[in-house]
Amino acid sequence: MTDLTKLSIADARQGLLNKDFSACELTDAYLSAVQEGNEALNAYIAVTEDEARHMAAASDEKIAKGEAGALEGIPLGIKDLFCTKGAHSQAASHILDGFKPDYESTITQNLWNDGAVMLGKLNMDEFAMGSSNETSYFGPVTNPWKKKGSDEALVPGGSSGGSAAAVAGFLCAGATATDTGGSIRQPAAFTGTVGIKPTYGRCSRWGVVAFASSLDQAGPIARTNRDAAILLKSMASVDYKDTTSVDMSVPDYEAAIGQSVKGLKIGIPKEYRPDGLDSEIETLWQKGIDWLKEAGAEIVEISLPHTKYALPAYYIVAPAEASSNLARYDGVKYGLRVAGDDITDMYEKTRAKGFGHEVQRRIMIGTYVLSAGYYDAYYLRAQKVRTLIKNDFEKVYDSGVDAILTPATPSAAFAIGDKDMAADPVKMYLNDIFTVTVNMAGLPGISVPAGLSSAGLPLGLQLIGRPFDEETLFQLGQVIEDAAGTFQAEKWW
């Protein structure tokens, strides 16, 4: 029999309905792949084997009865940031030691309602803070991709590094992920996968551990545009448990795949071509422009003048919100507790031991910028800059532009333990330079694999859409996928 783990979600769905194989066989194939590959990749931090087999058996029954849901029997990996009832849910942090929620996040519940099977919980940067998956309490994830002729271990990007590596390494058919500043799109670009951050408010945040509430948005990572469209359809919903969930019906994203892009107007922002932009990235971007042009889209140069301020503004807004959201981890309600002389000492010792260095630094930055006397100078100013960033996009869309094409990342994947990045937090933050504006403005953005670097590593392009116009992104993403093909890492694990 062919290797079932190599099938796309679309093909696996068809194979299950045709009864070419059973959901149990499909899940077993993935569980074997996880068992074989996870030691090397460290993508999963908990494998829910029994539950997966149980869910797969239930899917087989439903398929037999002709009651299959949209994702019936499809084995998925779930980022550890999502609360899953009775299962490991620690945001890859020590401070949530042993935490097993008694409830299910809306997004994962939506997936199970549609018949999906949970394989386990995926590694990530602690509390989704990082761009390399190296801040996880459970150790770094290794990218399935390596440079040609090199054995050096590379990062899969972050914070959804486990999600991207598991999808690229065929350890799940698709994965949930979250994106606060680029945490879906950057790892997708580093691993040759498709990742979409939908419009803020499209997917419920209920039951997803909060990092920066005005920026956090969940989305899928998958191996093709079609698979990402299938997953997003199930993940997205209107949820009264999340006040920022927007009251709009969820369209059939898959129907957009294959639609002509003739006449669509694509903006190319000049501010995304900074001095010293890697020539390989520049070439890739031009290729993307040519592909869309050949498919009948109209290319126009645009300007988003406040682009360069997005990242510094983000590093005020995100830590400020994080310092508030993470105040709840105090050694009382859940997770780790370190004994102290009195209650304050207990809080301080618990948080010093439970949070990793990057998280501590961000909480402290956030606390500082929100502290008395500094609120106006930092947080308020950053929120005003955010309005200007949003206005830039609105002007462009008002002029008739349908979507914007940019590089996804300024480079390909880098090495685990990169010394420059470790020495300078700002250098690591610059990974998100092309993605973070999208979060600041609340827009949808997709990262699509578009080629390989000269060293043989995947590179991605990003498409940015109008609010709630994810369909156009899938439509355009498919054009790039058709032209560039899909990319698979050579198996070494």
Next chain:
Amino acid sequence: MSVDNDTVKKVARLSRIAIDDGQVEAMKGELNAILNWVEQLNEVDVEGVEPMTSVVVQKMRLRRDEVNDGGYADKVTRNAPISDENFFAVPKVVE
């Protein structure tokens, strides 16, 4: 703006994160690197610009003020490191 050692200690205290004297110097450097970098926002003219409060214009949804959840203190306290008869247990705070 840059922070000194005392400010680092003060912010750590406000953050309820214990910090050793030995870590203060390194943390000061990191915080200052980030604070110096975000200084560039001062170049932006924000005169008359409203701060962004929400990404999509949406009326806050209201619901009836009634109890629609709860009644399971055992579940709520189940994940606590120390709990006693459905209460969270903490070191003594009142003499």
